[in-house]
Amino acid sequence: MKSENVIVEKNQGQALVTEHKEGNKKKLYIESYGCQMNLNDSEIVASILAEQGFNTTTKIENADLVLVNTCSIRDKAEQTVRKRLQKYNAVKRINPTMKVGVLGCMAERLKEKFLEEEKIVDLVVGPDAYRDLPNLLKEIDAGRDAVNVILSKDETYGDVSPVRLNSNGVSAFVSITRGCDNMCTFCVVPFTRGRERSRDPQSIIKEIQELADKNFKEITLLGQNVDSFLWYGGGLKKDFKKASDIAKATAIDFAQLLDMCANQFPKMRFRFSTSNPQDMSLDVIHVMAKHKNICKYIHLPVQSGSTKVLKNMNRQHTREEYMQLIDNILEIIPECAFSQDMITGFCGETEEDHQDTLSLMEYVKYDYGFMFAYSERPGTPAAKKMPDDIPEEIKKRRLAEIIQLQRSHSLYRTQAFIGKTMEVLIEGESKKSNLHWKGRNTQNTMVIFPKEHYKIGDFVNVKVDDCTSATLLGNAVGYSDNN
Structure with missing residues (x-):
């Protein structure tokens, strides 16, 4: 069974390494925490800074600039980053010219704290402001703190070719959407990454072509919510209804994008993540069934098996709708595998709700999952309006039961492959x-x-x-x- 560390990828907190660029004299040390989107963003940052004379280093003591790309999803991730910042500042005492910056989701959430109260960083940059890094570095050089956490309506970094960090040279992630409109009550993403917007399909195809030319064999199309990909010439997804008739008629959705990718690169294997049940159209499933080079696997977060809890989470589906979606997918792709995200101990969750989660898991028998006890995130609707009222020991017990059940399902699924x-x-x-x-x-x-x-x-x-x-x-x- 894949445990919780898989969601945050094996590269958690590793110093990221890129190819050495001749003539670059400055050294950049960059670490990433959190989701795969963050790792992908670090690749974009490395690309922007390579143009500014920086090569990456794995030795923090040698760095001119130290950046940590942060995650706000769970409290644990924030605590880890705080510890890292203390470590950077210890190194800074030895190397006083070194500059320290915080990127990503925590930057947006804790900008004042980092810069003014704790004075532990020189630079704070939100997920949509990486292009501004060259200007922000000039601000620091002039002795000023530098901050840009403005969220954008149209930034997708579509024209920045990410520098592949710690790459195995075989599989790569290509970002296709940024932000999220779903407003789940437990989640900080819409506040830290902004509203949903999609990237120009041509820039996606171009990036995949560059990877194909370098002999990459597998691409994962990446977004907070890939299924709601919608390109109509640029702009926020929520503004689509205001678009012109011609823009609407020529818009490209996720099923069409996936079909385009699979057709254009028949030797490339494709995956995608993350899907959202309410946005998962059967058009996408039919495209998956049609192409051998689209992997028969869907990460389909459910978060809870209880309709009542799903409603409190503002998930736009019921337990029954989710089960129906699973049935519909298996009818079209019988060999499809599923993984889940599950949050246990959400506000107001009863023992009956917990049993609903276990019975949903029995129904689907996921191949593996990412399972967490709920931790309240400041600034989310749940933190503002719902008491975090499930005692820690009950959360722990329920989580242990979910993990135990998932283990048995994971084994059931792997055993089915024996002899094949x-x-x-x-x-x-x-x-x-x-x-x-x-x-x-x-x-x-x-x-x-x-x-x-x-x-x-x-x-x-x-x-x-x-x-x-x-x-x-x-x-x-x-x-x-x-x-």
């Missing part, structure tokens, strides 16, 4: 053995098998002989026809 042969894209060496490769099948399950003569980036057919609850074990039986 499946296509796997080799991503790298197995963590536990340098004699084995690891890669994922179309359902996003990790597969481990002996290296033999195969190499990273190959598509290989692997026959599965054994499994754990998180991993399939097998042997390659030859190349797949996708090479």
